[in-house]
Amino acid sequence: MFASGSAGGVRPHYRRLVERLETLPIAEFDQRRAAVDLALLRRGVTFTVYNDAQGTERIFPFDLIPRVIPAREWQRIEAGLVQRLHALNLFLDDIYHGQRVLKDKVVPAALVLGAKHFRREFMNFSVPRGIYVHICGTDLIRDDQGNYLVLEDNLRCPSGASYMIENRAAMRRAFPHLFQSYGVRPVEGYSDDLLKALLHLAPDQNERPNVVLLTPGVHNSAYFEHCFLARQMGIPIVEGRDLVVRDTRVFMRTTAGLVPVDVIYRRIDDDFLDPTVFRPDSMLGVPGLVNAYRSGHVALANSIGTGIADDKVIYAYVPKLIKYYLGEEPILPNVNTYLASEPLERKFILENIEKLVVKSANEAGGYGMLIGPASTKAECESFRAQVAANPRNFIAQDPIKLSRSPTWCDGQLEGRHIDLRPYILYGEKITVTPGGLTRVALRKGSLVVNSSQGGGSKDTWVLQGDE
Secondary structure: OOOEOOOOOEOHHHHHHHHHHHOOOHHHHHHHHHHHHHHHHHOOOEEEOOOOOOOOEEEOOEEEEEEEEOHHHHHHHHHHHHHHHHHHHHHHHHHOOOOHHHHOOOOOHHHHHOOOOOOHHHOOOOOHHHOOOOEEEEEEEEOOOOOEEEEEEEOOOOOOHHHHHHHHHHHHHHOHHHHHHHOEOOOOOHHHHHHHHHHOOOOOOOOOOOEEEEOOOOOOOOHHHHHHHHHHHOOOEEOHHHEEEEOOEEEEEEOOEEEEEOEEEEOOOHHHOOOOOOOOOOOOOOOOHHHHHHOOOOEEEOOOOHHHHHOHHHHOOHHHHHHHHHOOOOOOOEOOEEEOOOHHHHHHHHHOHHHOEEEEOOOOOOOOEEEHHHOOHHHHHHHHHHHHHOHHHEEEEOOOOOOEEEEEEOOEEEEEEEEEEOEEEEOOOEEEOOOOEEEEEOOOOOOOOOHHHOEEEEEEEEEOOOO
16 A cells, blocks of 8 residues: 555565554554654644634644655755746846846736736845745645656745654654664754855844744744744744834844844735835734835845745746746646636636636635536636636646555555645755655545645655665
């Protein structure tokens, strides 16, 4: 029941794991699983589901069977992610300056200039160190041929890194000796690497810069992660009301008075950051923050305006952007995508909607999506009407036979569909944490891995060798 090769056997990089599990009685395995669940509960490893009648906060489901990736496979993933983030940063710099990519008609200007997350306010603004995206979570899937494909890029406030680290800690508690012999690369250095990337942004005049994590507050779905990462990095976690701007400089309120802030790792979307520039009804942001940012007295990660590059319509053009800016072929291809904004492709989508996966351009978490083959006629008709009414806001993709991973469900191992979200940091250079968050669709037959839609997660083991 483990991942099998072409001959139906166990793949080489899973053999040692299989041998260990075969010696473990199911009762003992269940005891270890229960102990891990209890530890996660006590550590508060939760996520929030909005509009949920059963209560908003839930424990993040965790499967004790890890996903294993051999070194050679990971090398290609890593190279592809570095290439992609490099190109996306060049795209953002171009869009907010010369817009050469629009003049050369690589991307239709209307798709960019009319996008929800394009920030005209930041035209010709030079971001610190020239880096727009400092933290990226790119979602990958593996098809039935073993090829990794990019499903989407998360460039605004990507979440999940805390679960990656907690999953590893849970597996070390459950199988301490297996790690010693398997040669699994560590992920625990993520928080240190994140802090280094943030410090790299600090204004030059500050020898000992202060970094804070800005959260929307306890009701946000990723609040556990905000607290976890702030604690891991040893930096304060703040809400908008904890910060104040004086003479284009940001300060944190403390019992000892105002403390200057140099770098803000913000987990708040652009719209809510500064009520004097964006949404005036926002109670989450900091009045005057944008002016302080423009003045060069504080750095933000990620930069304002990055959302244009994770718009699902712009996603379709990323392979062209890689060729345009880097002169290279994409190492990691996209999923085949149809744009409803293009008349011929829109006609194809409308005529074949029950066979396609349709996505809204700016939704996340599994929302705003139709899986045609698994949907009712009424659901398909509803999406058909939405696409026809607002074609700029939708893309469609061919359904992909996602790879499956052995997962412990109802007392036995069964294959469940998975994806992978590696985390890429851009500081002095671009680095990829060797692993990531493997999300798993715990519902049998489901293709939706999001925690808010009934998914869970696995530890991701990147090996130092190929076996």
